[in-house]
Amino acid sequence: xxxxxQAPTSQILAAGRRMTLRCTQDMRHNAMxxxxxxxxxxxxxxxxxxxxxxxxxxxxxxxxxxxxxxxDDFPLTLASxxxxxxxxxxxxxxTGGVGTDTQYFGPGTRLTVL
Amino acid sequence: ELKVEQNPxxxxxxxxxxxxxxxxxxTTSDRLxxxxxxxxxxxxSLxxxxxxxxxxxxxxxxxxxxxxxxxxxxxxxxxxxxxxxxYFCAVDTGYALNFxxxxxxxxxx
Numbered sequence: 001x002x003x004x005x006q007a008p009t010s011q012i013l014a015a016g017r018r019m020t021l022r023c024t025q026d027m028r029h030n031a032m033x034x035x036x037x038x039x040x041x042x043x044x045x046x047x048x049x050x051x052x053x054x055x056x057x058x059x060x061x062x063x064x065x066x067x068x069x070x071x072d073d074f075p076l077t078l079a080s081x082x083x084x085x086x087x088x089x090x091x092x093x094x095t096g097g098v099g100t101d102t103q104y105f106g107p108g109t110r111l112t113v114l
Numbered sequence: 115e116l117k118v119e120q121n122p123x124x125x126x127x128x129x130x131x132x133x134x135x136x137x138x139x140x141t142t143s144d145r146l147x148x149x150x151x152x153x154x155x156x157x158x159s160l161x162x163x164x165x166x167x168x169x170x171x172x173x174x175x176x177x178x179x180x181x182x183x184x185x186x187x188x189x190x191x192x193x194x195x196x197x198x199x200x201y202f203c204a205v206d207t208g209y210a211l212n213f214x215x216x217x218x219x220x221x222x223x
Contacts, residue, residue: 033210042202042215043157050209058210090156102147103211105157 002026004106006091012112013081021076021109023091031096032074033103034058034066036087043090049074050096081113116141118205120214127193127221135217137186137203145206146186148177150199151216157202161188193221 007022025032030051035043035058045058049068063085065077074093078085088110092103117140127133137146145164149157161170163179163186170177174197176189186203200218204211 035213040215043204043211043213045210045212048210056209059212092157101145101206102159102162104159105149107156 004091004093004104006089006106006109008109009107010110010112012114013078015082015113016080019078019081019111021078021089021091021111023074023076023106024072025074025091025093025104025106026072027093027104028071029093029095029104030071031094031101031103032068033092033094034064034074034076035090035092036060036085037090037108038087046076046089081111083113085111086113087111116143116205116207116212118203118212118214120201120203120217123215123217125217125219127190127219129194129221129223130192132192133190135188135190135201135203135219137188137214139184139186139203139205139212142181142184143205143207144181146179147204147206147211148186148188149202149204151202152199160201190219193219195221195223197221 004025033048034046047066049055091106094103119138148160161177166181168179174191179186200216202216204213
């Protein structure tokens with residue numbers, strides 16, 4: 001069981017380019033999340049999805065979009081990358097229900113926008 | 115807006131010593147999580163605290179939750195070098211987690 005996989009592991013991207021970060025989980029979790037981690041700021045929620053077919057905006061959604069066509073995949077798209085989107089991006093998943101809702105994190109994607 | 119504040123943000127401690135990391139949050143929540151992150155790695159779940167007065171222990175780490183005070187603590191007993199990492203607390207917002215900025219812990223000989 002892989003858990004959560006993210007691709008690519010790292011990427012250098014020119015400003016203005018479009019980029020999709022991929023996230024796949026095999027735990028059949030209903031909920032999935034995208035966070036960005038920046039030094040001194042901790043983790044901030046970009047977008048989330050409580051179940052396939054639904055998405056919601058987090059704390060820092062501007063410049064990002066997501067889709068949730070099925071349970072397993074939750075891609076994050078940067079339509080036109082800017083240098084301030086340089087960050088480490090973590091995808092996470094969880095049961096999304098009442099009770100112990102530990103989120104499990106993927107290995108991360110380190111993105112540099114020049 | 116839910117705010118989660120950790121202190122200290124940086125902590126250097128000697129092996130064998132005890133210390134406590136504090137996590138304060140600004141709105142009512144009954145669920146609080148602690149994670150560990152090693153440099154360049156992902157986040158690993160340590161504890162899930164689901165009710166007032168909850169206490170969980172794993173090895174040299176013990177976490178507790180006081181929902182009335184909106185405070186969680188992570189207590190380190192007799193620190194060892196392997197505990198060097200960044201520790202995050204996170205509060206359930208109802209749809210996701212709101213993380214503190216993290217406490218970078220360095221345990222030195």
